[in-house]
Amino acid sequence: MLHAETLATAATLLQAMQARSLTLATAESCTGGLIAAALTAIPGSSATLLAGYVTYSNAAKQATLGVSAETLRQHGAVSRATAIEMVQGALRTAQSDLAVACTGIAGPDGGSEAKPVGLVFIGCGGKGRPVCAHGFVFPGDRAAVRAATVDAAFALLRAELLGI
Amino acid sequence: MLHAETLATAATLLQAMQARSLTLATAESCTGGLIAAALTAIPGSSATLLAGYVTYSNAAKQATLGVSAETLRQHGAVSRATAIEMVQGALRTAQSDLAVACTGIAGPDGGSEAKPVGLVFIGCGGKGRPVCAHGFVFPGDRAAVRAATVDAAFALLRAELLGI
Numbered sequence: 001m002l003h004a005e006t007l008a009t010a011a012t013l014l015q016a017m018q019a020r021s022l023t024l025a026t027a028e029s030c031t032g033g034l035i036a037a038a039l040t041a042i043p044g045s046s047a048t049l050l051a052g053y054v055t056y057s058n059a060a061k062q063a064t065l066g067v068s069a070e071t072l073r074q075h076g077a078v079s080r081a082t083a084i085e086m087v088q089g090a091l092r093t094a095q096s097d098l099a100v101a102c103t104g105i106a107g108p109d110g111g112s113e114a115k116p117v118g119l120v121f122i123g124c125g126g127k128g129r130p131v132c133a134h135g136f137v138f139p140g141d142r143a144a145v146r147a148a149t150v151d152a153a154f155a156l157l158r159a160e161l162l163g164i
Numbered sequence: 165m166l167h168a169e170t171l172a173t174a175a176t177l178l179q180a181m182q183a184r185s186l187t188l189a190t191a192e193s194c195t196g197g198l199i200a201a202a203l204t205a206i207p208g209s210s211a212t213l214l215a216g217y218v219t220y221s222n223a224a225k226q227a228t229l230g231v232s233a234e235t236l237r238q239h240g241a242v243s244r245a246t247a248i249e250m251v252q253g254a255l256r257t258a259q260s261d262l263a264v265a266c267t268g269i270a271g272p273d274g275g276s277e278a279k280p281v282g283l284v285f286i287g288c289g290g291k292g293r294p295v296c297a298h299g300f301v302f303p304g305d306r307a308a309v310r311a312a313t314v315d316a317a318f319a320l321l322r323a324e325l326l327g328i
Contacts, residue, residue: 036196056215
């Protein structure tokens with residue numbers, strides 16, 4: 001399900017975090033654990049990845065990550081605002097230095113004109129730093145959208161690490 | 165990272181749960197999200213998989229799943245007792261009908277004479293039913309141990325579904 005390049009990037013990111021004793025948490029909706037699975041494929045990752053949350057349902061997003069009902073109502077689960085609150089919730093719940101989160105529509109169902117299949121918001125941030133979140137529309141089928149989301153999440157995490 | 169057979173099993177399990185309107189939560193240590201990732205590779209899985217928890221650290225096992233400090237101290241994180249409490253915690257936190265959990269040593273580091281690399285405890289249970297947990301020692305490298313754990317977790321879940 002994951003390309004060798006993705007796993008190589010996971011290894012590079014873990015090395016960079018380990019070198020600075022930074023810990024990480026993940027909060028995933030559309031990737032459903034794929035980001036955590038890629039990171040934990042690398043030996044020694046348990047020292048860095050404190051926790052991962054797969055929050056598919058709105059209830060799980062609220063209960064586990066503290067995403068507000070108001071945000072979900074106003075912006076929807078697939079939104080920049082939700083991605084940002086997922087990052088903040090993961091940082092708070094896991095007590096990690098960094099967190100990365102994604103929420104999107106992997107398809108084949110669930111798309112609409114306003115929010116098509118492939119629309120994904122990815123957020124990344126660190127404790128005491130502003131959280132950045134970007135929207136993407138990835139082409140392809142469910143597997144392609146999920147794989148592209150993992151790669152983009154790693155790119156955002158890399159950017160965050162460059163900035164620390 | 166996952167074989168086609170594993171994904172086919174995931175699809176079969178999801179169909180069986182959907183047919184009975186049963187929901188699921190996962191709690192993973194050594195597989196680090198791989199069980200959730202396999203299930204969520206299947207379209208429509210979001211209706212069944214309410215939440216997944218990747219609890220690598222003892223702190224995450226306690227905070228997210230309510231595994232007791234006493235259990236971790238007395239039996240260790242890789243133990244039948246911890247696997248059972250992870251199932252109970254996932255059922256409680258996600259409010260799901262079923263939960264599956266695993267905790268083990270994927271290696272290459274972390275093994276000991278008493279608890280070798282490849283030792284994995286997998287638990288499965290349903291709301292209001294006793295949780296069963298089994299110990300395994302899987303051969304091979306980190307990737308092989310993780311893949312074998314996913315397959316065994318699915319076998320336990322299948323057994324649980326046959327019993328409901």
